[in-house]
Amino acid sequence: METRIELIAGRCVTLAPAVRRIVAGNAGMMTGPGTNTYLIGTRDVAVLDPGPDDARHYDAIRAAAGAAIRWIIVTHTHPDHSPLASRLAQQTGAQLIGLPPPGDGRQDLSFMPQRQPLDGECLSLGEIRLRAIHTPGHASNCVCYLLESQRLLFTGDHVLEGVSPVILPPDGDMAAYLHSLDKLRSLDFERIAPGHGAVMADGKDVVTRLTAHRLTRENKVLLSLAQLTAATLDELTPVVYDDVAADRHRWARLTLEAHLIKLAGERRAAEHNGRWRLNRP
Ligand SMILES: [Zn+2]
Numbered sequence: 160m161e162t163r164i165e166l167i168a169g170r171c172v173t174l175a176p177a178v179r180r181i182v183a184g185n186a187g188m189m190t191g192p193g194t195n196t197y198l199i200g201t202r203d204v205a206v207l208d209p210g211p212d213d214a215r216h217y218d219a220i221r222a223a224a225g226a227a228i229r230w231i232i233v234t235h236t237h238p239d240h241s242p243l244a245s246r247l248a249q250q251t252g253a254q255l256i257g258l259p260p261p262g263d264g265r266q267d268l269s270f271m272p273q274r275q276p277l278d279g280e281c282l283s284l285g286e287i288r289l290r291a292i293h294t295p296g297h298a299s300n301c302v303c304y305l306l307e308s309q310r311l312l313f314t315g316d317h318v319l320e321g322v323s324p325v326i327l328p329p330d331g332d333m334a335a336y337l338h339s340l341d342k343l344r345s346l347d348f349e350r351i352a353p354g355h356g357a358v359m360a361d362g363k364d365v366v367t368r369l370t371a372h373r374l375t376r377e378n379k380v381l382l383s384l385a386q387l388t389a390a391t392l393d394e395l396t397p398v399v400y401d402d403v404a405a406d407r408h409r410w411a412r413l414t415l416e417a418h419l420i421k422l423a424g425e426r427r428a429a430e431h432n433g434r435w436r437l438n439r440p
Pocket residue numbers: 235237297298316
C-alpha cells in the first residue's frame with residue numbers, strides 16, 4: 160500500500176513500469192489530496208486527467224514528461240479533471256481523447272475531444288494499450304481505462320480511495336452507477352489508480368465493497384422512508400446520513416436524490432409535491 164506522504168502536490172511518483180503520477184495542487188473536501196494526473200508511457204507520453212488549469216501543475220507535467228506528450232485522455236469532464244487539457248493540447252499538439260461534456264452546468268465545457276473511445280475499444284498509443292470502458296453514473300461521460308499489461312485500472316471518480324463518489328443528478332445516475340460497477344467485475348485487473356487518493360492493491364474487493372456500501376445506503380433510504388412516512392429531501396438527508404458530518408450534507412443530499420430517483424424508476428418510491436414516500440404494493 161502506498162504511503163500518504165507520496166500524495167503531495169507536484170511530486171512525480173512512479174507507480175508501475177511506464178506509469179507515473181503527479182498530484183495537482185487542488186486538495187479540498189471534494190478532491191481529497193488533489194486530482195491525480197497520470198503520465199503513461201516513456202517514449203511517447205499519454206497524460207490522463209490533466210486536472211485544473213493551474214500554471215504550477217502544467218509546469219510539473221511538462222517537466223516530468225521527459226518525452227513528447229502525444230495524447231491527453233480524460234476520464235470525465237468535471238472541473239477538477241479536464242480544464243488543463245486544452246492548454247496542454249495547444250502547447251504540445253497532443254490528441255484529446257474522451258467523451259464530450261454533458262450540459263448539466265457542472266462540466267468543463269472547454270474540453271472538446273478529437274477522439275471519442277467506444278465502449279470496450281482498445282486504444283493503441285505508442286508502446287501502450289489502453290482499453291476504454293464506459294462507466295456512466297458519477298457523470299454520464301465517465302470512462303475507465305485499463306492498462307492491460309499492468310492489470311491497472313484508471314477509474315477517475317468512478318472509484319475513489321477511502322470515499323464513496325458523489326452522484327449528482329440529473330447527469331449523475333445511481334442505477335447507471337451500480338450497473339457500471341458491475342461491469343468492472345468482468346475485467347481482468349488487479350490494482351486501481353483512482354482520480355483522487357492512493358493506488359489500491361485489491362481492486363476487485365474495492366469494487367465489491369463500494370457496491371455493498373451503495374446498497375446499504377439504499378436500504379437506509381428505504382428504512383428512513385418507512386419511518387418518516389413522507390419526507391422532503393431536506394428532512395431525509397440528516398436521517399439517511401446520520402453517520403456523515405453535517406458539512407458534507409449538501410453533497411449527501413444530492414446523492415440521496417440520486418438514490419430516490421433510482422427507487423422511483425423501480426417503482427419502489429414516489430415523489431409528490433416535494434415529499435417522498437414508499438410505494439406500497
Ligand atoms: Zn468527478
